[in-house]
Amino acid sequence: MPTPGPQPVMILIRPQMGENIGAAARAMWNFGLDRMRVTSPRDGWPNQKAVAMASGAGRLLDEAQLFDSTAEAIHDCTYVFATTARQRDMTKPVFSPEGAMKLAAEKIAAGEKVGVLFGPERAGLENDDIARANAIITVPVNPDFPSLNLAQCVLLTGYEWRRQTTEVVHEVMELAGSDWATGEDKDRLGDHYEERLEEAGFFFPEAKAEGMKRNMRNLWARMPLTRADVQMLHGMMRQMVRWKERGD
Incomplete structure (x- = not known):
């Protein structure tokens, strides 16, 4: 029918x-x-x-x-x-x-x-x-x-x-089992990177350090990160630190 x-x-x-x-x-x-x-x-x-x-x-x-x-x-x-x-x-x-x-x-x-x-x-x-x-x-x-x-x-x-x-959805984001990262998630990610990059002497010269940190915070804020993305970025930094320590 x-x-x-x-x-x-x-x-x-x-x-x-x-x-x-x-x-x-x-x-x-x-x-x-x-x-x-x-x-x-x-x-x-x-x-x-x-x-x-x-x-x-x-x-x-x-x-x-x-x-x-x-x-x-x-x-x-x-x-x-x-x-x-x-x-x-x-x-x-x-x-x-x-x-x-x-x-x-x-x-x-x-x-x-x-x-x-x-x-x-x-x-x-x-x-x-x-x-x-x-x-x-x-x-x-x-x-x-x-x-x-x-x-x-x-x-x-x-x-x-x-x-x-029919209502047409023109764009949809599949999160693949994750959720969007919260402001707190991004703040912790920023803290982690700032701490490790500070130890590595990345923020140089000192006169530009605050601006560099601000730019990095802005980078995390405008990226559409999921919690899985944040966890991966934390893991990448931890592994790089371990690799450097083993090299020493």
């Missing part, structure tokens, strides 16, 4: 290779999309090559709806996007994938049904297909090589849909 959350329908118009249909299904499911419609697949349906390529997303192929024409595939949609990289000499709004999926999310939240058309691999959507759409999605690709694989186009659209409907 399809997942319960509202989402756009991904509509593959006259896809040619079963492998590309399977790859498109996999790309959809990567981003939680599982409403696929297919019109007049060239190599027939069902297609074992599509199943093999789907690699874990075979359910989408089992549940995919098959239609004979673009008009039938969008019969219940209230707003339709058509993906194309070429100018079509039609008066329609043109969106980036991000802008299109932002609008799609707004319309779906308001109770509308949104579809996205993807054309066949050889030449993309025909003008008659695009004429039935409300708007166009164009990816800002290299103008000298604008052709996208079917699954790539589906993947880009799915990614932007996910960004609009």
Whole structure:
């Protein structure tokens, strides 16, 4: 059964290779999309090559709806996007994938049904297909090589849909079982290094010693150290002192 959350329908118009249909299904499911419609697949349906390529997303192929024409595939949609990289000499709004999926999310939240058309691999959507759409999605690709694989186009659209409907964490720090070092941890580290470096005659000349110590404290303070990092730095200094004492 399809997942319960509202989402756009991904509509593959006259896809040619079963492998590309399977790859498109996999790309959809990567981003939680599982409403696929297919019109007049060239190599027939069902297609074992599509199943093999789907690699874990075979359910989408089992549940995919098959239609004979673009008009039938969008019969219940209230707003339709058509993906194309070429100018079509039609008066329609043109969106980036991000802008299109932002609008799609707004319309779906308001109770509308949104579809996205993807054309066949050889030449993309025909003008008659695009004429039935409300708007166009164009990816800002290299103008000298604008052709996208079917699954790539589906993947880009799915990614932007996910960004609009799921909170995206842009950066996370994995602490690998440790905690951030506290101010006290860094103070003790600073004391340790100052003491040993003082013994080694590092703070020279004397007129510059206070400034050098301050700079070192500033170094520890601005470094994003974990407690494991602090323990390692303590251990490094202890080992260097032992090595020096053995050398004497």
